[in-house]
Amino acid sequence: MxxxxxxxxxxxxxxxxxxxxxxxxxxxxxxxxxxxxxxxxxxxxxxxxxxxxxxxxxxxxxxxxxxxxxxxxxxxxxxxxxxxxxxxxxxxxxxxxxxxxxxxxxxxxxxxxxxxxxxxxxxxxxxxxxxxxxxxxxxxxxxxxxxxxxxxxxxxxxxxxxxxxxxxxxxxxxxxxxxxxxxxxxxxxxxxxxxxxxxxxxxxxxxxxxxxxxxxxxxxxxxxxxxxxxxxxxxxxxxxxxxxxDFFSLFSAGSGLEAIHKPLYEHLGTRFGLVLLGVAALTMRFRRDRWDALVLFFLLGALVFAAGGLTGHYSWGRAMPAALIPAQLAAALEVVSxxxxxxxxxxxxxxxxxxxxxxxxxxxxxxxxxxxxxxxxxxxAKYQAPWVGYHWITPWVRYGDVVMARTYPSRQIPAYGAYTVAPGYPDVFLPDAARRSAAVDRFFADGTSPAQRQGILREYGVRWVVGPASLAGPGLRKVTTGPASQVLYRVVR
Structure with missing residues (x-):
């Protein structure tokens, strides 16, 4: 008993x-x-x-x-x-x-x-x-x-x-x-x-x-x-x-981040639909207490998120957890309160x-x-394969070497100690970021001559290139082949 x-x-x-x-x-x-x-x-x-x-x-x-x-x-x-x-x-x-x-x-x-x-x-x-x-x-x-x-x-x-x-x-x-x-x-x-x-x-x-x-x-x-x-x-x-x-300089650096954050405003129903249960819970909390902290928190987060979408400041979408978290907590707390x-x-x-x-x-x-x-x-079928990585270049590429690579390799290669010509992510403190990205685009463009490519490599002190097999030509010596037929080339001067 x-x-x-x-x-x-x-x-x-x-x-x-x-x-x-x-x-x-x-x-x-x-x-x-x-x-x-x-x-x-x-x-x-x-x-x-x-x-x-x-x-x-x-x-x-x-x-x-x-x-x-x-x-x-x-x-x-x-x-x-x-x-x-x-x-x-x-x-x-x-x-x-x-x-x-x-x-x-x-x-x-x-x-x-x-x-x-x-x-x-x-x-x-x-x-x-x-x-x-x-x-x-x-x-x-x-x-x-x-x-x-x-x-x-x-x-x-x-x-x-x-x-x-x-x-x-x-x-x-x-x-x-x-x-x-x-x-x-x-x-x-x-x-x-x-x-x-x-x-x-x-x-x-x-x-x-x-x-x-x-x-x-x-x-x-x-x-x-x-x-x-x-x-x-x-x-x-x-x-x-x-x-x-300089932390406070970040307030004027948002323009370069808007494009990459625009997807936060897409497919809202399928990505966040279940959170509506939390919105219903917040409504019940509001009826019990007009000054409920979770309700106020949700309203502030939703306001910032909506303002970002309406004004084109899509980086403000990163404030969305300020609306999601109180709604999710409210849904859980209704079970016990x-x-x-x-x-x-x-x-x-x-x-x-x-x-x-x-x-x-x-x-x-x-x-x-x-x-x-x-x-x-x-x-x-629901599994998203992770990236393979670029450990396969490390027997040759040393810490501090500069590697010419496109955007996605550039998001991984620096993890092993090397530098890339252009950053793989927006960099608000790098004054020549746009110029570097344009140089990478020119290097990999089909119409760029070997002489032009060599000029770009010299300008940025590049020692290695990661790219397709079609890049083979004067000034580049093939070293090894990695996943997805990527080739590591040594720059020969």
Whole structure:
């Protein structure tokens, strides 16, 4: 016979189910970290660690042989670069360490923040599941967006580390607003806010919007506003003093980022349709409390995202997690905080179906832990093959050598220590980035003569070329052939 007030077997099972599912998700991500699949910006972050491990105070541009600052030189990457320098570990091992740290911060941060919203023991697990599964029927892979598939591919990125810090920041801020927090607590929050912004600027925007919503929701008194202002001032000073790049110059650097962010405004229904369940949950929270922090957070995020789409500032789309996160959390919390038991049960069933649909949409993630060959055909069709990499050029190409390559190779080759002629990503601090990209286009154009190609190679000090077999000609000596019939050429002068 159970004790009065003790949870019965059904309640215990209902609580254990999301916790078990969350553990399975974490195990999957740990297995993914062991393999560390490569798509997207991983090479950029590996190159950043490479430069810092070779010259911590003056690393130069991470991608091209130029002495320019870079917003990728954040405090977190500085720690990772120092780790690589001191231990001699390869950058890919260091990136696995970064992934473990980021995942730990994210999970513990979600747990701490959700505990400020609900005391129910199942709430953190439900929140974690909603954050990674409550998305849509199509996959979106982008740093700062923590759908399960995207998280598997960006787990080592600074954005995951910064988002983990952000959840801890919100938890500390919420508690500071509810109690008479000391000046030291508020100044510490200012330091943490600056750290998030320096580690990943877009996540810093999300952190700021969430913090603003929490402050407005709390409607604090004069003393809190004064201490909050002190924390903001300290954070701003730290941003201004950061020596590796001028943080505030980024506000005028958005024009070069709009084109690559325009896809964030496409296929919204298929990518984010399941989040509408969270919007419904936010509506219910609004009826209960017109000053609900999650509702205000969602409205701020949706406003910034919509403004970006309407004005053509598509880089503002990176603020979309500020609308997604509160909606996903609200969907999870309704299971444990809605009124009558029948309502909570019904909501749990609806959320369970939505999470199952989201899990199926992202089921290709399993392949990053097992390999495609281990997947049944129905799941193999959802699998997106990671990039092969350019380790095959490393027996010849040395650290600091300049390689002529097109855009996608240029997103990977610097990870092994070499430079490329043009950066594979937009670089707001590289003044001749457009000229370098034009030189690469001219070099690989069909009508370019061998003499013109040699002139471009001399101008940028190129020692190697990665390209198709059709490039063979005077001044280029074939060294080896890699995947997809790519050829490594030595430049002969």
């Amino acid at each position: 159970s004790r009065p007030g003790a949870p019965n077997g059904t309640a215990r099972a209902a609580r254990a189910l999301p916790q078990a599912a969350a553990v399975l998700v974490l195990v999957l991500l740990l297995l993914v970290i062991a393999r560390l699949p490569w798509i997207g910006d991983l090479g950029m972050h590996a190159a950043t660690i490479q430069r810092l491990s070779h010259d911590l105070p003056h690393p130069g541009n991470p991608l091209v042989d130029a002495d320019t600052p870079s917003p990728y030189y954040s405090p977190w990457m500085l720690v990772l670069g120092a780790l690589a320098k001191v231990t001699g570990l390869s950058v890919f091992v260091v990136l696995r360490v970064a992934a473990l740290a980021g995942l730990t911060l994210l999970v513990t941060g979600v747990w701490r923040y959700v505990r400020t919203l609900s005391a129910h023991r199942a709430a953190p697990a439900l929140a974690l599941l909603s954050l990674v599964l409550l998305w849509g029927t199509a996959v979106l892979n982008w740093s700062g967006f923590v759908g399960l598939h995207s998280l598997a591919l960006t787990i080592a990125y600074p954005s995951v580390f910064a988002l983990g810090l952000t959840f801890h920041f919100w938890a500390w801020l919420t508690r500071a607003l509810r109690a008479e927090a000391s000046w030291a607590r508020w100044l510490g929050l200012g330091v943490l806010w600056a750290l998030i912004l320096l580690c990943h600027q877009f996540t810093g925007v999300v952190a700021t919007l969430g913090a603003l919503a929490m402050v407005v929701s709390a409607r604090p008194g004069r003393t809190v506003w004064l201490r909050l202002g002190g924390g903001l001032l300290l954070g701003a000073v730290l941003l201004w003093l950061w020596p590796y790049y 809605a009124g009558r038991r029948a309502v909570r049960t019904g909501w749990a069933c609806v959320l369970g179906v939505a999470l199952a649909v989201g899990a199926w949409a992202q089921a290709g993630t399993l392949g990053y832990a097992t390999g495609k060959g281990a997947l049944p055909s129905v799941l193999a």
